[in-house]
Each structure stands twice: as structure tokens, then as C-alpha cells.
Amino acid sequence: ENLDNGALEKVLNPPAVERMPEIKVPTLVIVGNRDVADIHEICGLLRARVPGVKETVIEGSGHIVNMEKPGEFNRGVLDFLGSVAK
Numbered sequence: 360e361n362l363d364n365g366a367l368e369k370v371l372n373p374p375a376v377e378r379m380p381e382i383k384v385p386t387l388v389i390v391g392n393r394d395v396a397d398i399h400e401i402c403g404l405l406r407a408r409v410p411g412v413k414e415t416v417i418e419g420s421g422h423i424v425n426m427e428k429p430g431e432f433n434r435g436v437l438d439f440l441g442s443v444a445k
Contacts, residue, residue: 379408385443386412389435391420391427398422413439 371378386409390402406412415435420427 376404376408379405380410382409385439387436387439388412388414389417389424389432390414391417391422391424393419393421394424395422413442415439 386405388402388405390398402414406414417424417428417431417435420431425432
């Protein structure tokens with residue numbers, strides 16, 4: 360399969376990472392505690408830059424949290440949605 364897609368190569372100005380403070384919608388980050396360090400670093404960046412971000416860490420899960428721990432994942436999403444649906 361050819362993934363040559365010009366849209367994937369588009370350079371954003373300013374870069375998206377610099378625009379994270381502009382996010383004004385409720386934001387949830389779900390991460391497995393056993394995921395790789397790079398993913399935890401990205402989650403830290405989101406926590407630091409997205410206003411009001413909430414994070415849920417799923418114990419005993421790696422990268423595919425929704426498949427590894429579906430009950431915990433669903434509970435985290437539903438709790439979050441319930442907290443913002445006011």
C-alpha cells in the first residue's frame with residue numbers, strides 16, 4: 360500500500376505543539392502505565408500544555424489500552440464524559 364500522501368507532509372505554521380494552549384474543549388488522555396517512555400513523555404506534554412486536561416492511567420496496560428483493559432478504558436471515558444456533560 361502506498362502511503363505517499365502530501366497532506367501528511369504539510370508543515371503547520373505555527374506547529375501544532377505550539378497551539379495546544381488554544382484547545383478549549385474538555386480533553387482526556389488515557390495511557391497504560393506499561394506503555395513506552397516516549398508515549399508517557401507525549402502525555403506529559405499534553406498535561407503541561409492543554410488547559411484543564413484530565414489524565415487516566417490504566418494499571419497493567421501497555422499501548423492498546425482499549426483492547427487490553429476494555430472495562431477500565433470504558434469506565435474512564437464514561438466517567439470523563441459524565442463529568443463534562445453539564
